[in-house]
Amino acid sequence: DTGVSQDPRHKITKRGQNVTFRCDPISEHNRLYWYRQTLGQGPEFLTYFQNEAQLEKSRLLSDRFSAERPKGSFSTLEIQRTEQGDSAMYLCASSSTGNSYNEQFFGPGTRLTVL
Amino acid sequence: SQQGEEDPQALSIQEGENATMNCSYKTSINNLQWYRQNSGRGLVHLILIRSNEREKHSGRLRVTLDTSKKSSSLLITASRAADTASYFCATFDTGRRALTFGSGTRLQVQP
Numbered sequence A: 001d002t003g004v005s006q007d008p009r010h011k012i013t014k015r016g017q018n019v020t021f022r023c024d025p026i027s028e029h030n031r032l033y034w035y036r037q038t039l040g041q042g043p044e045f046l047t048y049f050q051n052e053a054q055l056e057k058s059r060l061l062s063d064r065f066s067a068e069r070p071k072g073s074f075s076t077l078e079i080q081r082t083e084q085g086d087s088a089m090y091l092c093a094s095s096s097t098g099n100s101y102n103e104q105f106f107g108p109g110t111r112l113t114v115l
Numbered sequence B: 001s002q003q004g005e006e007d008p009q010a011l012s013i014q015e016g017e018n019a020t021m022n023c024s025y026k027t028s029i030n031n032l033q034w035y036r037q038n039s040g041r042g043l044v045h046l047i048l049i050r051s052n053e054r055e056k057h058s059g060r061l062r063v064t065l066d067t068s069k070k071s072s073s074l075l076i077t078a079s080r081a082a083d084t085a086s087y088f089c090a091t092f093d094t095g096r097r098a099l100t101f102g103s104g105t106r107l108q109v110q111p
Helices: none
Strands: A005-008 A010-013 A017-023 A033-039 A044-050 A051-055 A065-068 A075-079 A088-095 A110-114 B003-006 B008-012 B017-023 B028-039 B041-048 B056-060 B061-066 B071-076 B085-093 B099-101 B107-111
Touching: A005 A088, A010 A017, A017 A110, A033 A075, A044 A065, A044 B099, A075 A088, A075 B061, B003 B085, B017 B085, B017 B099, B017 B107, B028 B061, B028 B071, B041 B056, B041 B061, B041 B071, B071 B085
Parallel strands: A010 A110, B008 B107
Antiparallel strands: A005 A017, A017 A075, A033 A044, A033 A088, A044 A051, A065 A075, A088 A110, B003 B017, B017 B071, B028 B041, B028 B085, B056 B061, B061 B071, B085 B099, B085 B107
16 A cells, blocks of 8 residues: 555543554655644645655644654654543645645544543 | 634535535635545545636535635535545645634435
8 A cells, every 4th residue: 555654543541651653655755744634624734845855834733742853754743641621533634845735635544532 | 713614514415426625714715625524534635726716626526716806615525435534625724724614514425
């Protein structure tokens, strides 16, 4: 399968714990995006990487959230001291700079439940 | 924040009927895209329309764009039970790098 993959698919954690999610984009894509989606809503942008550089962050990305893409390939999203309000689906997407219209390819998401 | 609103929020039709979903947005855009999401899954890109286009077709899909009214519509013709999903419009806004999604229309196609 050469699509975007995310791991884990589901994560249940207790409030106050740290969690880390991984995203592997399509191999030739140099742009990578993280979105968050709550029940009944559309995805909301969190952050964007071009290669290893984090070029844009949403105000939704509080200090407890950090994202990295150290070698310009896979990316991790870490949430520290989780809160119940962090419960959501976290979606990763990728695209290539050759795609000037920014069609994005999404992974299956990681569903986070904070108890 | 959500860019726009989809209308209706939910739609239930019989197999074979057409489904129309509308999307409104607020800012200047480079293009508008429609995505489908099956329950609990990732999003699948359906169709993209550029800001200088007014209508586009892809298979059973027809998209229109009216930039003067900042609105778009997605028509699915001859619907099938497999079309049951949530449909989102997303805009690629001038000066931004990410998509801004609406709140979605939940389509139920009854067999």
